Amino acid sequence: MNFPTVEFPWFGNGNIVAIIAIIHVLISHGVAIGATALVVSSEYYAIVTKNEKLDQLAKQLTKWILIITTTVGAMTGVGIWFSTTVIQPDSIGSLLRIFFWAWVAEWVVFVLEVVFLLIYYYTWETWKEGKAKRKHLNVGIMLAVFSWLTMSIITGILAAKLTPGRWVETLSFWNAFFNPTYLPSLGFRTFLSIMLAIALFTIFVRLFVKDEEVRMPLLRIFSIWGAISLPATVVLGIWYLQSIPDQAAKLIVWSTGLPEKTFDVLNMIAFALIIVFLFWLAIRPKKLPIFLSLAVFMSAIGFIGEFEVVRESIRKPYIIYNYMYVNGITAVKAEEMNRDGYLAHSTVAKIKKVTEKNKVEAGREIYQGQCLACHTIDGWRSKRALANRLKGWPQQSIESFIPTMHQVRPMMPPFVGTKEEVEALAAYLYKVANEEK
Structure with a gap:
């Protein structure tokens, strides 16, 4: 990003x-x-x-x-x-x-x-x-x-x-x-x-x-x-x-x-x-x-x-x-980001490292960098609105799906980042999918 x-x-x-x-x-x-x-x-x-x-x-x-x-x-x-x-x-x-x-x-x-x-x-x-x-x-x-x-x-x-x-x-x-x-x-x-x-x-x-x-x-x-x-x-x-x-x-x-x-x-x-x-x-x-x-x-x-x-x-x-990739990440850069972390390579992210205290906010920054190009949280296109798509999913299921989503749906780019960043994105998506509208 x-x-x-x-x-x-x-x-x-x-x-x-x-x-x-x-x-x-x-x-x-x-x-x-x-x-x-x-x-x-x-x-x-x-x-x-x-x-x-x-x-x-x-x-x-x-x-x-x-x-x-x-x-x-x-x-x-x-x-x-x-x-x-x-x-x-x-x-x-x-x-x-x-x-x-x-x-x-x-x-x-x-x-x-x-x-x-x-x-x-x-x-x-x-x-x-x-x-x-x-x-x-x-x-x-x-x-x-x-x-x-x-x-x-x-x-x-x-x-x-x-x-x-x-x-x-x-x-x-x-x-x-x-x-x-x-x-x-x-x-x-x-x-x-x-x-x-x-x-x-x-x-x-x-x-x-x-x-x-x-x-x-x-x-x-x-x-x-x-x-x-x-x-x-x-x-x-x-x-x-x-x-x-x-x-x-x-x-x-x-x-x-x-x-x-x-x-x-x-x-x-x-x-x-x-x-x-x-x-x-x-x-x-x-x-x-x-x-x-x-x-x-x-x-x-x-x-x-x-x-x-x-x-x-x-x-x-x-x-x-x-x-x-559609989220702006080059294929050659992905391996480096998987090793060092996506947020660490982002020039605009306020959070550079995921902790327990900032996990949801870090997930939001990852969402903006890797998901926003195609998805919304809410919106008129329910298939692209993640709050609708993930409604009822346990957080662990979201966390398990993120690293394999490009294999299940080949039109999606692979997630880029560390295990901690996967957990952060899952925490954010779980939160927005289960908030009272």
Whole structure:
């Protein structure tokens, strides 16, 4: 424990990060990347077909891309790194040391992305004829490229947390960045972004764009992109799944909290819904049902939520695979802490050695350092609330379970510390599980 702990006792630290991340991915993928590709395609189609109304609609969509990405998108982007920095500082510190220059490059690329977005929107009416219009379209293409480049850099960092590859031995930046899941993950996210944009925007087009001279070509563009992106997403998704560690693959269903059959049925229904939606979009766009568009809209949000939760959870017991456990303890440091004591190596713990007088308080410090990343004492998620999970357990049973918990539940990191620290943690957990609420 090298940093002070920040605790969200009822809601849970991991849930705070998850909510911010889900909102950000919906915007960064679905709006900044996917919708930008659709808008630039729409402007191109409007130029080719001389459809001024479609061109103006593309401008209006760009206005919303600008508003959403520079407000909620930017705030949640900063929010991810702020929340993870205070909740998982050891992990973020390690990533910053590995990917320092990648983060610098990502910041520069993101600034240029925003600059292109501003130019693209605010020159729409001034660059609207002849060569000027072509120049405007080129700015849109550059915007789409830089939006994708932003994701391509971040994907290298995120993918390395699950599959650091040879970095664990070489400590090479290039081994970490171009890790085993980098390319499949990047390809999957690229086409997923376009599918997400189609799912999110179609309902608004269906509800608010009444002029068929505009709506029909726009939905046609959506259907063409969908026909390309859905198969690509499936193929690249399979490649991605085959590239992750076997233990991680086994945790996919577990991480959703759903029974396996329910998980399979829900995902099959959602996939069938997407196929029906795309066929309807391509064959009978005029008769596209509002309820189908809405169902796809809701399914897309649900899938992103599921994807982000699964992506974060399947790394367990690690937060950086084969290097750092989810509680911030590195695998190489664990043996030393088992010998000398966890508290003795903590830079912020007030108690360095367990005694009979401070046993419960020492247990609380150990809980904050080793359990807080995933668990709460109380809270809305009863499976993660230790007071609920351990209610009725004798203290001796808790004490016996702690050293073997990672064998019983492989997604949990092993306890790190001395026998006395095991007793201290057991004493604290027994106390909070049996207190009157």
